Amino acid sequence: MQDRVSERTVSRNPSIITLEKIGLRIDATDLLVGIDLEIRNGPPTILMGPNGSGKTTLLRLLMGLIEPSVGRVHFHGAANGLPIRRAIVFQKPVMLRRTAAANVAFALAAAHRSSDAASIVRLLDQVGLSALADRPARKLSGGEQQRLALARALAREPNILLLDEPTASLDPAQTKAVEDIITRVADNGVKVIMATHDIGEAKRLGGDVIFLNKGRVIEHSLAQRFFTQPATADVRRFLAGELVL
Amino acid sequence: MDEGSALSLILNGDAALFAVVRLSLFVTLCATLVASVIGLPLGALIAVTRFPARDALIVLINAMMGLPPVVVGLAIFLILSRSGPLGGLGLLFTPQAMIIAQAILIAPIIAALTRQVIEDLWIEYRDEFGAMNVGLSARMKALLWDARFALVTILLAGFGRAAAEVGAVMIVGGNIDGYTRVMTTTIALETSKGNIPLALGLGIILIVIILALNALAWGLRQWSERHAG
DSSP states (O other), rough: OHHHHHTTTTOOOEEEEEEEEEEETTTTTTEEEEEEEEEEESSEEEOOOSSSSHHHHHHHHHSSSSSSSEEEEOOOOOSSSSSEEEEEEEESSSOOOBBBHHHHHHHHHHHTTOOOHHHHHHHHHHHOGGGTSSSBBBGHHHHHHHHHHHHHHHOOOOOOEESSSTTTOOOOOHHHHHEEEEEEEHHHTOOEOOOOOOOHHHHHHOOOEEEEEEEEEEEEHHHHHHHOOOHHHHHHHHHHTOOOO | OOOHHOOOOTTTTOHHHHHHHHHHHHHHHHHHHOOOOOOOHHHHHHOOOOOOHHHHOOOOHHHHTTTOHHHHHHHHHHHSSTTTGGEEEEEEEETTHHHHHHHHHHHHHHHHHHHHHHHHHHHHHHHHHHHOOOOHHHHHHHHHHTTTHHHHHHHHHHHHHHTTTOOOHHHHTTTOOTTTOHHHHHHHHHHTTTTTHHHHHHHHHHHHHHHHHHHHHHHHHHHHHHHHH
16 A cells, blocks of 8 residues: 555655665564655655654654664765755754753754854744843743744754654644744755644645554655545545544 | 850851861862762763663762761771871871862762752753764763752752761861861860850851851752743
8 A cells, every 4th residue: 555655656856765664663562664655855744643653753763863673764865965964853842941042052063063143143033033042941932942943953954854743732823933934944945854733734834745553654645635635544534533543 | 155155256256266167168168069070970971871880880879878977087097097098198187188088978979969860851851962963071061051950959968968077077187276177076076175155156157057058059949940941
């Protein structure tokens, strides 16, 4: 099924990540099973699926925070021929106990980049937080913290930006602010791979959608096809708002 | 009567009493500084790294929190005595020997409590730091900085333990009047001599110092929660 559906992901964009028969087993539990994927440059790739389907695990694996038990992940070079740089924003990013500006400075230093005032201001500007530069990061609202986490991730100047439900529990205004940043980042050539439960958000942002359940890829297709002509019963039920177990 | 005399010594700025207080503070602050330089990074290192003997080291450091001061004093006495391995340094019966004794007593306290605080924070930060590729040294520095307000409390606990210590400093310092006599040893000596006002005066000052430092730490923590997040 997976191979058949993947063939529908027609794209002329070059591939940026190839996953070959990825499996991940921890404590006798299969978290990912037989994942074969070709992720291409272009608009954001959306990961969807019920809780525990493997979205976060897949993102962590793509970030290199965990290693697969079997299979291999191959990152193709960036368009400019330089090595791939990855960054991730977690669902609940941890703010360092210092100001917003100092959080960005820390990320810049960790990425071995200049953490001068201009670089910090530029990144905070990108996420609309320059006015809050001197505010303690933990005092920021949930949406502001997500945007600050995005600024920290962008400090790495990533080719691939992995986002784990970045707008979960945000109000519409904050969600829009985060989505606008994601759109701008993607428009600038960064490959965004994002997990979300929000079908509306997936429609607004997604170029293609990967639907996971129980650690397996159930369907991978272009977003338009995914939402209008789902190929599997699981996805049809999911889109209809039914529980997918 | 004694309480009144003790207060009068304090309020009149008795020179002998305040000389003892100054030396006590100097020795204890130096010991806390030395123990911090050892204990903070050691605790942080153990918290963020995994190595084969890690559990055994944690147990050892935790056990060392309960080191008997007189045993530590005796060990340092033997090491620093003229026939000991470091006898040539001539440190026995000096404030430096007292600093060493106090530092050895409180370094395990600072290391063990730091390890616990940093490990809790590390669990929270691990994924972020892993994603940012933060190196070991930067990781330790960042965690120590972000735990700074909790660590102040730990340093105060160490300071309090050192300030209240009598057995080890008595053995390695010798309680020499005007040279190695500190508050606790003076209290012990003057009590045995029946000079209760001086002993009480020093006792009051010791308690006030500990209370003031803890009030400062509490205020700092409250301020940090409001301002630093």
